[in-house]
Amino acid sequence: MSLEQKIGQLVQVEGAYGSLPDHLREAVVCGAVGSIINEVDPATLNELQRIAREESPHGIPLLIGRDVIHGFHTVFPIPLGMAASWNDTLVEQAARLSAWEAAQQGVNWTFSPMLDVSRDPRWGRIAESFGEDPLLTARLGAAMVRGYQNDTEHPLVSCLKHFVGYGACEAGKDYNTTNLPEIELRNVYLPPFEAAVRAGALTVMPSFSDLNGMPPSGNAWLLRDVLRGEWQFDGLVVSDWASISQLVVHGVAENEANAAAQAARAGVNMDMVSGAYAAHLAQLVEAGALNEQLVDELVLEVLRVKFAAGLFDAPVRVYHMATQTPAALALAQEVAEQSIVLLKNNDVLPLAIEGRVCLLGPLADQPYEQLGTWVFDGDVARSVTIREAFAATFGGRLSYDPVLETSRDRSQAGFDAAATLAWQSDVVVLALGEEAILSGEAHCRSDIQLPGAQSALVEHIAALGKPVIVAILAGRPLAISEVVERADALLYAWHPGSMAGTALLNVITGGVDASGRLPVTLPRRVGQVPIYYAHGHTGKPATPETVIHIDDIDPKAPQTSIGNTSFHLDVDPSPLFPFGFGLSYTTFEFHNLREEAVADDEAVAMAVDVINSGARAGVTVAQLYVRDLVASATRPVRELKAYERLTLEAGERRTLRFSISRDALSFHNGRAKVFEPGRFRIWVGEHAACGLSAEVLVE
Ligand code: NOJ
Secondary structure (H helix, E strand, O other): OOHHHHHHOOEEEEOOOOOOOHHHHHHHHOOOOOEEEOOOOHHHHHHHHHHHHHHOOOOOOOEEEEOOOOEOOOEOOOHHHHHOOOOHHHHHHHHHHHHHHHHHHOOOEEOOOEOOOOOOOOOHHHHHOOOOOHHHHHHHHHHHHHHHHOOOOOOOEOEEEEEOOHHHOHHHOOOOOEOOOHHHHHHHHOHHHHHHHHOOOOEEEEOOOOEOOEOHHHOHHHHHHHHHHHOOOOOEEEOOOOOOOHHHHHOOOOOHHHHHHHHHHHOOOEEEOOOHHHHHHHHHHHOOOOOHHHHHHHHHHHHHHHHHOOOOOOOOOOOOOOOOOHHHHHHHHHHHHHHOEEEEEOOOOOOOOOOOEEEEOOOOOOOOHHHOOOOOOOOHHHOOOHHHHHHHHHHHHEEEEOOOOOOOOOOOOOHHHHHHHHHOOOEEEEEEEOOHHHOOOOOOOOOOOOOOOHHHHHHHHHOOOOOEEEEEEOOOOOOOHHHHHHOOEEEEOOOOOOOHHHHHHHHHOOOOOOOOOOOOOEOOOHHHOOOOOOOOOOOOEOOOOOOOOHHHOOOOOOOOOOOOOEOOOOOOOOOOEOOOOOEOOOOEEEEEEEEEOOOOOEEEEEEEEEEEOOOOOEEEEEEEEEEEOOOOOOOOOOEEEEEEEEEEOOOOEEEEEEEEEHHHHOEEOOOOEEOOOEEEEEEEEOOOOOOOEEEEEEO
16 A cells, blocks of 8 residues: 555545535545444445445445434433343343444444543533443443444444543533542443443543643553553544644644644554544654554554454445334333332322323423433434323323423513413423534533523422322423422433433333433532542541531631531532432332352352332332542542342342452552552442441451
8 A cells, every 4th residue: 555545544535415526536436535423324434445445445344433422313312321221131222222223224333432530510511421430430431332333233333432531621611621539530441441441342532621741642651651551442443523723722733634643653543534643644754753553553554444344345335314113212211110200209100191291391392302411313204202102191181382492592471371271281291401513522611500481480380289299301400499399309410312202201100210320410509519428538537516507607606627518518418319319109228248268269248138028010210329438548438339120010029149250459659550458448238328338348
């Protein structure tokens, strides 16, 4: 291959959305392109691949990239919703189904999963994350990688993003600076990526942000030392959209040529659309500023991925419009059902289907909005809205009024009419939240309350005294204290995807148990952010005795720091709902937490008895948390180390055994990862503030 042809393999360009303009055809014919992003038309992709194989000088097929983030035609809940299922198997199946649909049309590469540990609900991209916890993110990320890649008939190369620390952007403002000490990076932000690399992920995308002074697209320490050196990653690193030329905007490269050289040296194999590689790499090599051997290495890694993706396999794949099956929608419904978190229930749920229901709210009948962010190919026509699903069940006993045009509508003009409708019903269901466009990339908020007049609507309707059920459809945790107080039942449904309506109906009426559990802590107020369960201990932790409210401070109180602890004066220091929380329609008890004999590879093993103490079958997620009581560096107050989702019949008892490896108890206290024997406290229960615990001595 000539130098130009080699560089072509490092270049990704944008497709023309269903057409094949001459410039693109020419570029593929002469081998100047290795990958195309955003082309999903099967006929165009058949032709593009034919040209690449038959007319280009080297016959190398193209990688076809697309953001298949939570489904292709069939849309699953947003990743944050999928995370609420705590169901690795189901998430893997959802990814496999997405791959199956997308690959039929010729897409062979998705920019998913996003593994950014996200602890700031202001950040719009929290919707694309698996939430705040490294273990949950790692397990679900690895499940997605397996789901996308392991279908040999319809594989979709996965891409781990955004490497790394993007979720920690200051003030929850997209693209903003991130400053993360190496200890924090290694203990919290890197582990999900490492787990997904170990699961076989073939590609990685550096993030847009600035990490400790060096944007990841030019960060050789991150991409070479950690990713390739420490983790032995031998796949392809693709820049984010124009993030190579943005090295100039960041001010770490003098000009675009310099940026291209910096990214290539750092180990970025492919330039996503910035044009910097195409424009400058050849001259840089010819001028001796860049070694051609480096280009060869970058190309080899691209080719390795193309081989692994089966692009060279015979017979050549022929693409066609993806088939959508009823099974796909059934799976989307199951994932959506398991992602819905029941946060409050004053015995109004499950809802009997005999009565008259009044459905209100701007998100009740929005086939597009319920799909959430990053939906390019979702089939809106197949969405089942809440209104449709309720109408099918309640028929003439359902009344409906959106009341507000959008979630942002501030007008209260329709409140009285809505109240009249509500008054004529036995129960009111309010579908509230945020439209799809209010979260996702670059859609961050400084206020995380319900937008518009929605909270006022809840207040107005709740004043009638009818039972009020609130369903929140949103791409982020919202601060909804007042709404929770006024509602008789509240379900957090995220953006549930194609089958939102059926899934919500099924959970609300008890066709399935309410089984979602929070993958993020819900704050009471935005001022508590970042609020996450695995925070540090501090030398002055808040206790019930030391917390004082602003209204209770004696006007003559002397200034002193004695006895002070870590809390805000104007808000209850606890979260609104802790990480891992979610109600079921039955109750579970956890008893008899005890140590078990350990096998050679285990540091500690715990057993616990779980009993369904209620009157119906149900689902719980047993969660095991650990605190290292004395260590060479401060450790989080609790860290999730294991979880298991289980279904128990009424009265059924099951003994669970949790195995914890030495690696799981190890941590970075500087550069090195250390295992420090000693005392650990272990909790097992249904959320991060659960009480059943035992102290163990680990040797
Ligand atoms: C920018 C986003 O940051 C990234 O997540 C996405 O995959 C690319 N654009 C491609 O659309």
